[in-house]
Amino acid sequence: MRVIKLGGSLSHSTSLKKCLATIAANQHTKTVIVPGGGDFANQVRLSQQRWQFNDRIAHDMAILAMQQMALLFKGLHPEFALISSITEIKKAPSQPIIWSPSIKQLNQAGIQPSWAITSDSLAAWLAKELVAERLIVVKAAAVHTTNLAELTAQGILDNAFVGFVTHAPFSLHIVNQEHFYEQQLANHQIA
Numbered sequence: 001m002r003v004i005k006l007g008g009s010l011s012h013s014t015s016l017k018k019c020l021a022t023i024a025a026n027q028h029t030k031t032v033i034v035p036g037g038g039d040f041a042n043q044v045r046l047s048q049q050r051w052q053f054n055d056r057i058a059h060d061m062a063i064l065a066m067q068q069m070a071l072l073f074k075g076l077h078p079e080f081a082l083i084s085s086i087t088e089i090k091k092a093p094s095q096p097i098i099w100s101p102s103i104k105q106l107n108q109a110g111i112q113p114s115w116a117i118t119s120d121s122l123a124a125w126l127a128k129e130l131v132a133e134r135l136i137v138v139k140a141a142a143v144h145t146t147n148l149a150e151l152t153a154q155g156i157l158d159n160a161f162v163g164f165v166t167h168a169p170f171s172l173h174i175v176n177q178e179h180f181y182e183q184q185l186a187n188h189q190i191a
Contacts, residue, residue: 001030002134003170005123007177008038008069009140015177019138020077022181023096032089032097032130033080034123035073040065045115059113063103066119070100086129099126116159124164135165137174146174 004023010016023031037044044061047053074082077096083089084102101122111117111125120137127135141156148165151157151174165172175183 001032001130001132002136003032003034003123003127003130003132005034005120005135005137006036006073007137007139008036008041008065008119010036010138010177011038011069011072012140015140015181017076018181019177020073020080024077024079027094027096029133030092030094030097032099032126032132033073034099034101034119034126035066035069036119037062037065038069040068041118054113055115056113058115059111059117060103062118063101063106066122067100070098073098086126089130101126112160114160118158118160120158121160121164124161124168127170128164128168132170134171134173135168136180137172138177138180139174140177143174143176143179148174 006016006019010019023033041062044058044065048058070082074080080096080098081092082098082100083092084100084105086105089097089099106122109125111122123137124135139156143151143156145151148157148162152159152162157174
């Protein structure tokens with residue numbers, strides 16, 4: 001099984017459609033897609049700045065933003081399964097799965113409500129929970145290094161990501177969107 005996190009900023013171009021089409025065309029491995037929050041999460045950030053509500057409320061709203069992106073992904077690929085429960089993901093057949101995260105499940109898991117934890121870290125958490133073989137984080141930003149500290153300093157990864165992937169049992173690949181679909185189509189895998 002592999003977990004592929006598609007950054008919300010991919011929706012600002014044709015990259016999102018290309019990435020989803022690439023996943024649809026390469027179903028040799030069970031794939032769980034984790035959506036970023038995109039513009040929906042950005043709206044939560046703006047609302048919190050304006051209205052000054054606490055991080056718990058902002059966190060729950062950001063999870064809802066990921067759910068909205070999951071629905072957008074489903075709208076683009078109705079053949080993909082939309083699933084919230086980790087148990088149901090494990091039981092699901094091999095068609096691509098879009099994870100629509102559950103606020104209740106994340107709260108029960110002790111995920112801290114903080115902007116230091118974004119969908120990148122949640123994808124790493126999910127990959128651990130699913131005992132995935134591979135986590136691929138697809139970014140709109142250029143990725144010129146594999147050094148996680150540098151990627152965090154550049155704002156490409158969230159501040160909590162390193163903690164979520166330390167001692168992870170899966171291989172980790174952080175790639176630019178073009179590298180993702182070019183490599184997937186050429187080799188049927190991320191090398």
